[in-house]
Amino acid sequence: MARVNPPKEPARPTDPAADPLEQAGFSTRAVRSGTHRSDYGEHSEALFLTSSFVFDDAQQAADRFQNREAGVVYSRFTNPSVQMFEERLASLEGAEDCVATASGMSAILSVCLGLLKAGDQIVTSASLFGATIQLFDNFMQKFGVGVQYVSLTDPAAWQAAMTPQTRLFYLETPSNPLTELADLQAIGQIARQAGVITVVDNCFLTPALQQPLAFPIDLVLHSATKYIDGQGRVLGGAVAGPKALVDQIRQVVRTCGPSMSPFNAWVLHKSLETLSVRMQAHNANAQALAEWLEDQPAVSRVYYPGLASHPQHALAQRQQSGGGAVVAFELKGGDSVELTQKAFALVDRVRLFSRTGNLGDTRSIITHPASTTHGRISEEARLRAGIGPGLVRLAVGLEDLRDLQLDLSQALS
Ligand SMILES: Cc1ncc(COP(=O)(O)O)c(C=O)c1O
Known part of the structure; x- marks a missing residue:
């Protein structure tokens, strides 16, 4: 899924007198x-x-x-x-x-x-x-x-x-x-x-x-x-x-x-x-960053539907035109306290990523779900949902990929 498939399009009009918007492509309808x-x-x-x-x-x-x-x-x-x-x-x-x-x-x-x-x-x-x-x-x-x-x-x-x-x-x-x-x-x-x-x-x-x-x-x-x-x-x-x-x-x-x-x-x-061009750019950045994260020694697992390693990758290819902008990953090693410390250190060390709970922004965002978005549910329920202390979520924005990699790289090391 490195390439974004175009969104499903209606059939092209055969009647030149028809309303051009009725059967126009996604981007045309988005602007017109x-x-x-x-x-x-x-x-x-x-x-x-x-x-x-x-x-x-x-x-x-x-x-x-x-x-x-x-x-x-x-x-x-x-x-x-x-x-x-x-x-x-x-x-x-x-x-x-x-x-x-x-x-x-x-x-x-x-x-x-x-x-x-x-x-x-x-x-x-x-x-x-x-x-x-x-x-x-x-x-x-x-x-x-x-x-x-x-x-x-x-x-x-x-x-x-x-x-x-x-x-x-x-x-x-x-x-x-x-x-x-x-x-x-x-x-x-x-x-x-x-x-x-x-x-x-x-x-x-x-x-x-x-x-x-x-x-x-x-x-x-x-x-x-x-x-x-x-x-x-x-x-x-x-x-x-x-x-x-x-x-x-x-x-x-x-x-x-x-x-x-x-x-x-x-x-x-x-x-x-601008939705179509923004989502293609979010998607391309997220796909590349997810692939890069899989090679990082400090990371044990990456969750992203665009990766071949995602357990539902085939389903993603059938029903999505891309993996989207949200990437999650697990940090390697340690007990619960140690993993929390490692995740907090990573969140504290980034210099470009924004530390905020939102997603869906031009600016890349880093979040520690276990202590923020999912912090109000019991630890047992959290672990049952697969949200461990070493899990970090990225909502990948529109910055240059190289800058995002450099920022994560210095924060992970
Ligand atoms: C998947 C999902 N649905 C719904 C909402 C709620 O949207 P809003 O904050 O606009 O009320 C959010 C907010 O983060 C969300 O992530």
Whole structure:
């Protein structure tokens, strides 16, 4: 997987009169779809920083409020900047519809509120972002929704966990930080046969490297805060898929208010224009750094789906166009205390990598998961999840590869 395969493309148009965007390639849609010009004819999209919109007359106000006339009303649920972002992301994910939210977590909450009721069950894996687990365990269970955790990598376990109450399969692939993969075809097929809705958090790879809706998957979800922004500036989230499902989630956003701000939507809409080139560059840097790390004497194991040594490398080649930007590795030797000391020393010694818990930035980031992102779970649960004291996570940015290698090299030695 050293080379990035191009994202799946629709067939070329045969009708020269057809809308050129409808069947255009990924990069063309990234820069041109979801664009609506105002009467000024601006080339770059305008920012609609307004909370509400005026109506021509009372009848128009009544028609807009009651959905008899299409048009904008109030920015909690209709804003042109947000709608442009939603349209562009829907186009890139190959989705019929998309709804934007204030953050990735509010996208996950809106999915739960829109699609679940007391008595329903979610089947998911423990290889999830920590706050998603807390949302399921501390809040959804409080409202009578059951949660069953199974192995991400074993489709048979998803089948076995299903009960008549199962309503949702919730997946994150690749997982954080060990880059385990879920088989989207196999798990999606199991869900579809049982009428269970599948949701895939695609924020690690973005549609530039993985398009879950090309598999039997119903909804794709994003923390747009990560690679969609890609520059560490704003929070955002989104859910894309068939209109009938997205409408149920949009009703939650309209009523409960976890809406994306127009400013963030405008930033994210612009970010999508460079998504493809950024992800290819992230991917190339991460692949090369993962290969280099495998040769370092201080490192015992590297986790990256683009490596031939990854246990699910063949699956990665089938369902991803690249390994992504997140690489994890184990430091060699010692007991738990010693490994923690070695990992802390490495994190302290880097001079270029940023010490922060985020990912999805132009700047490379180093994190010690056991003491930060996964520090609030018990040591036993952490070890069960494979997150040991000597594990280090990199979210590889867009700096020159040689500089990243030099920085890690001096810090590892
Ligand atoms: C995989 C994944 N999903 C969801 C989220 C939550 O996104 P946000 O921080 O935008 O709420 C994160 C945040 O790190 C994440 O890594």
